[in-house]
Amino acid sequence: MTVQGKPWIAPTLIAAVAATITAIMGATITEIGPWYHGLKQPDWAPPEFAFGIIWTVIFSLTAMAGIAAWRAAPDDRAAESIIGLFALNGFLNILWSLLFFRLHRPDWAQFEVIALWLSILALIVVSWRYSRVAGLLLLPYLIWVSIAAALNHQVVILNGPFG
Template sequence: MNTRQKAISPWFRAAIVIVPVIAASLLGQWATYPNLASWYAGLVKPSFNPPNWIFAPVWTVLYLLMAYSAWRVLKISDDDAERRFALTLFFLQLALNAMWSWLFFGLHNPLAGLLDIVPQFLLILATIDRFRRLDLAAAFCLVPLAAWVAFASLLNFEIWRLNG
């Protein structure tokens, strides 16, 4: 471990990833929940649209996996530049994750959501690739996120297509 990493408390290191992940989750909920009954319920949805109750537990697990994954990469002591780049990709995809709810639900705009979720998915794949170079378990923790966002991208596209 380098000197700078030794000086960082493990609790502070955990907070570096946990706080942004919780913030992304809360920001998404603030845009989503007020618009479920008032707007989303009235949209035409594809036959494979899951029931609303499934989203909260799925996202809870995904956010836990994201935080754990980023924490594993953050605590790596070698290859500082690679770690910084990998974490930059992680936080960029997390920002797009939070923004998606505001674009789709907040603005009532499936097209804006689609324009966000496609680069979000690509950033998730890039993050998995970079995390894989540093910590295989961290990369594997993001695979469920990639699968869910791929599904959500298809769902977002179909909602946009059916309601356009």
């Protein structure tokens, strides 16, 4: 089935599955245990329960942005670029969790989050070219990763050195 000449069912299912797989992989890697609970956190750190809620919203908005940008892409090359950027972003998202939670290296994660942030910015810029809605849907993700980066930095300051 298509809307305005572009399919929407398959991209919607693919985006939902990709977002779910990325979320599950990140959650599986994330160990909230004694090591994490032993870290000093800044006073402004969100409560633990908020992270799951926030990430669920972020992944939902990101999937919607991916669908909107892909459907608005003018040709196959643009659509493939969008898919590639979203795939890179998913990889970087999972890598941050691996570095911070599994390897217990917030210091390394602090540098990796810069690449994650830049990948979100690239998604916004490229998506915006084809769909303003897609670009806007990604803004909460950029804001949240900005907060997470500041939190990561404070964890390094309060708890370092790591290794």
